[in-house]
Amino acid sequence: MRPLDEAEMTQVLEKLHKFVGSNLKHVLERPSHEGPDGKGGYVFRLHKQRCYYVSDALVRRATNVGREKLFGLGTCLGKFTKSGKFRLTVTCLDLIAAHAKHKIWLKPSAEMSFLYGNHVLKSGLGRITDNTAQYQGVVIFSMSDVPLGFGVAAKSTQDCRKLDPNDIVALHQADLGEYLRMEDEL
Amino acid sequence: MATAMDVETPMDAGGEYELDLGNLLVARARDPVRLSNGTAMTEEERDAEYVESGRELVQELVDRLFNMPSTVDKAGRLVKLPKPSLQLPREKPLPKARPMTKWESFAQTKGIKKRKRSKLEFDEGQEEWRRRHGYKRVNDDNDIPWIEAKSGDEPGEDPFAKLKESKKERVAKQEKNQLENLKRAAKQGGKGALPSTLQLAATSLAITGSKQSSQRVSKTDLGDAAGLASTATASIGKFDKKLPGEKPAKKLGKHRKFLPVVDGEGKEKELITNVMRKVLAENDFSGLDVNKAVRAHNVEESGKPSSKKIGGKKRADGAFKKGGSRKGMSPGGKPGRSPGKAAGRSEKKSSFGGKPGGKAGGKDRKGSKR
Numbered sequence: 274m275r276p277l278d279e280a281e282m283t284q285v286l287e288k289l290h291k292f293v294g295s296n297l298k299h300v301l302e303r304p305s306h307e308g309p310d311g312k313g314g315y316v317f318r319l320h321k322q323r324c325y326y327v328s329d330a331l332v333r334r335a336t337n338v339g340r341e342k343l344f345g346l347g348t349c350l351g352k353f354t355k356s357g358k359f360r361l362t363v364t365c366l367d368l369i370a371a372h373a374k375h376k377i378w379l380k381p382s383a384e385m386s387f388l389y390g391n392h393v394l395k396s397g398l399g400r401i402t403d404n405t406a407q408y409q410g411v412v413i414f415s416m417s418d419v420p421l422g423f424g425v426a427a428k429s430t431q432d433c434r435k436l437d438p439n440d441i442v443a444l445h446q447a448d449l450g451e452y453l454r455m456e457d458e459l
Numbered sequence: 460m461a462t463a464m465d466v467e468t469p470m471d472a473g474g475e476y477e478l479d480l481g482n483l484l485v486a487r488a489r490d491p492v493r494l495s496n497g498t499a500m501t502e503e504e505r506d507a508e509y510v511e512s513g514r515e516l517v518q519e520l521v522d523r524l525f526n527m528p529s530t531v532d533k534a535g536r537l538v539k540l541p542k543p544s545l546q547l548p549r550e551k552p553l554p555k556a557r558p559m560t561k562w563e564s565f566a567q568t569k570g571i572k573k574r575k576r577s578k579l580e581f582d583e584g585q586e587e588w589r590r591r592h593g594y595k596r597v598n599d600d601n602d603i604p605w606i607e608a609k610s611g612d613e614p615g616e617d618p619f620a621k622l623k624e625s626k627k628e629r630v631a632k633q634e635k636n637q638l639e640n641l642k643r644a645a646k647q648g649g650k651g652a653l654p655s656t657l658q659l660a661a662t663s664l665a666i667t668g669s670k671q672s673s674q675r676v677s678k679t680d681l682g683d684a685a686g687l688a689s690t691a692t693a694s695i696g697k698f699d700k701k702l703p704g705e706k707p708a709k710k711l712g713k714h715r716k717f718l719p720v721v722d723g724e725g726k727e728k729e730l731i732t733n734v735m736r737k738v739l740a741e742n743d744f745s746g747l748d749v750n751k752a753v754r755a756h757n758v759e760e761s762g763k764p765s766s767k768k769i770g771g772k773k774r775a776d777g778a779f780k781k782g783g784s785r786k787g788m789s790p791g792g793k794p795g796r797s798p799g800k801a802a803g804r805s806e807k808k809s810s811f812g813g814k815p816g817g818k819a820g821g822k823d824r825k826g827s828k829r
Contacts, residue, residue: 276718276727282734290738301735316727318720333721431753 274320274335274343284359285317285324285350291410292361292423294374305330320345323352324359326368349459363422363447364459366412370420373412375405377426377443384415387422388450396438405430411443422448476516478523481543485520487512531759558644558652561636600626682709 277285290297305313305328313329320343327335327347335346348368351361361369379387383397399416407429413422424446433442451459476487500508529536559567566573580597582589589597606618644652651658686708690696718727 274720276720276730278715278717279730279734282730283738286731286734286738290742294742295739297735297739301731314728316731329721336721 274318274332274340274346277317277319277324281319281324281353281359282317284353288351288359288361289369291425292369292374292412293372296372296374300368300372307331308333315347317350318346319353324350326350326365361423361447362459363449363451366420366423366447366449369423370412370414375402375409375411375426377401377405377411377413378416378418379413379421381416384421387413387445388448390445390448390450390454392427392441392445393424393443394438395433395436395440395442398433398442401430401433401442403430407432413443413448420449422446422450476519477545478520479543479545480520480523480527481541482545482547483520483524483540484545485516487516555648555651558647560640561643 286297286301289300293300301315303315305315307313307328307330315326316329316332318325318327318332320340323345325345325347326349331347335343349362349364350368351359351365353359377393378399378401379393380397380399383393383399386397387393393413402411405411405426407426409426409429411424411426412420413424414420422445424443427441427444428436436442476485478485524538527538529538531537565571576591578591579588580591581587582597584598585602589595591597600622603622606622612618641653641657689699689708692699718730
């Protein structure tokens with residue numbers, strides 16, 4: 274477990290920024306209400322190639338656990354690949370869903386398809402945030418506002434109107450189904 | 460500055476000036492030290508004069524640029540600049556001529572000229588046109604099915620092996636000549652005279668055991684190497700016994716350093732804030748209305764602005780031209796600027812709808828780009 278260096282921090286924040294935009298500030302300056310004086314905040318920690326979003330009070334307590342024994346701490350945001358790129362995992366969904374700038378709501382008929390790891394098609398698109406640009410990170414919700422996963426907008430909002438029902442609207446990156454499908458890898 | 464004769468030298472209120480649109484250069488070769496009535500200027504007056512004169516010239520350059528025929532591009536309008544009329548001096552010295560080879564110098568003294576030979580040659584044996592060199596060439600030794608015996612041939616000698624041997628000899632001789640030429644070139648012009656592919660080889664260190672001495676190795680180099688070697692153990696040299704009088708190695712390798720796991724509170728927060736600011740600043744498009752830009756782009760692409768917009772533009776055009784001409788006549792240029800500026804502001808909404816190559820005022824166009 275160690276803090277991120279500057280290059281890693283840039284990668285992580287840039288990736289988060291794709292989804293939360295200017296809300297990045299709220300993510301980083303969020304108070305944790307933990308610790309002796311209750312004034313702690315959140316920090317990033319790297320452990321076994323994974324980046325964790327942890328309250329600093331928890332970091333203190335985690336120092337009591339050896340590196341080999343420590344499995345994880347806080348919220349896992351994603352992992353660094355062997356080639357040094359950073360990828361968000363589904364475990365960060367709650368965090369980015371709470372601060373998301375651009376959202377897509379799925380029709381109930383399309384939910385299962387998405388949860389099996391498929392892209393979002395125009396036919397399954399319930400609502401979409403205005404002004405979503407192409408390749409913008411989007412969080413995907415069910416119509417009852419339950420976050421289901423996240424991905425990347427394949428087309429901008431304006432272009433979405435002209436699409437065929439079978440065209441892809443959002444490219445899948447992570448979904449809740451991964452908790453079952455990739456249980457041992459998360 | 461004016462080396463080329465064809466640099467444009469128009470006149471304006473402030474006198475003659477040089478204009479070279481290709482280099483985006485505008486200059487006035489005039490030293491405004493005296494007023495028109497002959498009295499000397501004070502320091503402040505001169506500074507003001509320089510600033511004002513510079514502003515006028517830049518304005519003139521920008522006006523010309525915006526009046527040039529333009530095309531629509533993703534980033535805005537694109538103007539193709541004319542060829543620069545002013546020749547700038549060369550940055551680097553001329554490259555040195557390659558030293559002549561032995562044959563070249565011989566040919567020069569004898570007056571032998573190189574002549575161009577055709578790529579193809581007629582092959583009598585095969586009765587077809589073939590390449591002069593290379594694969595499937597004319598008179599290729601490999602294609603000869605048999606060699607007729609001559610009376611002088613020694614018995615037991617393989618004529619094919621003899622052909623191969625002679626070819627090998629010719630190649631070796633050519634290689635030797637090349638090497639000699641390179642050596643001579645290096646002697647005359649130093650390493651720089653060699654082709655770039657050989658320059659590294661010419662500087663390479665001597666092979667161990669050879670008589671040729673390499674670069675001198677300094678004492679500190681040896682110390683650094685010994686220090687690095689001494690730490691190349693499983694414990695990074697931590698538990699190794701030191702010799703009596705051995706000093707710690709000065710030059711150690713780089714180690715990555717990270718912030719402390721817990722107590723780096725201040726520094727870590729600082730890092731997070733700095734990186735966050737950088738990321739937010741890089742992705743900040745708040746000044747740009749994407750929708751508006753897209754709409755404007757679509758209009759420009761189709762080239763069909765609505766009739767209302769054209770009307771508005773024409774009016775603004777007239778207003779700007781008027782302002783521009785007045786500015787040119789006024790000595791300060793300041794009173795003339797305001798009508799042009801006002802026109803630019805009133806026209807702001809329709810400025811996106813301009814036809815490519817239209818004559819809009821410089822200022823309006825600039826505003827619309829952003």
